[in-house]
Amino acid sequence: MPELPxxxxxxxTLVPHLVGAxxxxxxxxxxxxxxxxxxxxxxxxxxxxxxxxxxxxxxxLRRLGKQLAILTDSGAxxxxxxxxxxxxxxxxxxxxxxxHTHATWRISGPTGEHALLFVDPxxxxxxxxxxxxxxxxxxxxNTLGPDALDISAATLAKRLALSARxxxxxxxxxxxxxxxxxxxxxxxxxxxxxxxxxTARLLPVTRVAALAEAxxxxxxxxxxxxxxTLRDYVDxxxxxxxxxxxxxxxxxxxxxxxxxxxxxxxxxxxxxTTVWCPxxxxx
DNA sequence: AGGATAGCCTGCGGGC
DNA sequence: TGCCCGCAGGCTATCC
Numbered sequence: 001m002p003e004l005p006x007x008x009x010x011x012x013t014l015v016p017h018l019v020g021a022x023x024x025x026x027x028x029x030x031x032x033x034x035x036x037x038x039x040x041x042x043x044x045x046x047x048x049x050x051x052x053x054x055x056x057x058x059x060x061l062r063r064l065g066k067q068l069a070i071l072t073d074s075g076a077x078x079x080x081x082x083x084x085x086x087x088x089x090x091x092x093x094x095x096x097x098x099x100h101t102h103a104t105w106r107i108s109g110p111t112g113e114h115a116l117l118f119v120d121p122x123x124x125x126x127x128x129x130x131x132x133x134x135x136x137x138x139x140x141x142n143t144l145g146p147d148a149l150d151i152s153a154a155t156l157a158k159r160l161a162l163s164a165r166x167x168x169x170x171x172x173x174x175x176x177x178x179x180x181x182x183x184x185x186x187x188x189x190x191x192x193x194x195x196x197x198x199t200a201r202l203l204p205v206t207r208v209a210a211l212a213e214a215x216x217x218x219x220x221x222x223x224x225x226x227x228x229t230l231r232d233y234v235d236x237x238x239x240x241x242x243x244x245x246x247x248x249x250x251x252x253x254x255x256x257x258x259x260x261x262x263x264x265x266x267x268x269x270x271x272x273t274t275v276w277c278p279x280x281x282x283x
Numbered sequence: 284a285g286g287a288t289a290g291c292c293t294g295c296g297g298g299c
Numbered sequence: 300t301g302c303c304c305g306c307a308g309g310c311t312a313t314c315c
Contacts, residue, residue: 066309081309081310083308083309083310084292084293084308084310085293085308100293120292121292121293122291122292122293122308123291123292123293124308124309125309163285164285164286165285165287169286172309174310181309182308182309271287271289271308272308273307273308
């Protein structure tokens with residue numbers, strides 16, 4: 001389940017291979033996983049290789065929330081969202097791609113010639129192409145809130161000030177704050193001792209500050225650990241992450257709270273399984 | 284208009 | 300052993 005830390009770790013592992021690389025070829029194996037820019041999006045097809053960066057030179061990799069953008073010297077920009085089960089793999093040998101490989105590239109870069117594969121069994125992810133970074137920012141990334149990795153207390157407070165929803169729902173909303181998924185939402189609420197059902201706008205500023213601090217700490221630590229591996233996620237080299245060992249709340253229903261020993265409670269909040277400590281995280 | 288809900292999709296684990 | 304079912308979950312469309 002790639003959330004912000006997994007995507008940021010992926011970005012960092014891809015940079016040495018991709019930045020400065022020339023895209024020799026692009027291949028779309030499934031038309032419906034890629035769309036060209038626009039509010040509604042226009043489906044790409046197998047003939048639109050330049051939009052998939054064929055012939056371009058990659059200049060940088062950028063991330064906002066859970067989305068990764070590949071920028072090129074021509075302006076052509078490609079956004080990849082991994083969804084639930086998506087992976088981007090760098091391989092030396094393009095033969096025998098995994099099942100559910102939907103797009104492939106051949107690149108020649110600083111570390112040699114490689115195959116880049118987009119694999120996504122559940123197809124909750126996808127690829128979006130834009131003629132320029134500016135169109136990406138205006139038509140897609142404008143709908144996202146500020147990135148959670150360096151969210152400030154003041155910014156978070158401003159985003160939550162009008163929301164009547166449970167704080168858990170607000171955290172999961174990418175338009176409020178970008179990059180938080182179910183795992184790190186529970187972890188951040190646990191760390192800041194906030195009950196997931198608390199109405200967002202009713203949180204005192206000191207609690208919001210604690211939440212912002214918890215988000216930065218937890219996401220930052222997870223990035224350094226290479227992300228959490230639950231079922232699907234691996235980085236560009238196929239390596240699993242190590243952050244799941246640090247989870248204090250997620251997946252620990254019924255187990256003792258690491259702070260007070262009280263069994264953790266679980267229920268559905270904002271349509272998601274949510275785990276919290278009934279003693280530490282008071283309503 | 285903001286918020287809640289259904290549905291997309293495959294793999295996996297539990298139960299029988 | 301093997302099958303079936305439920306669950307996992309990010310995001311969009313749709314409804315209220």
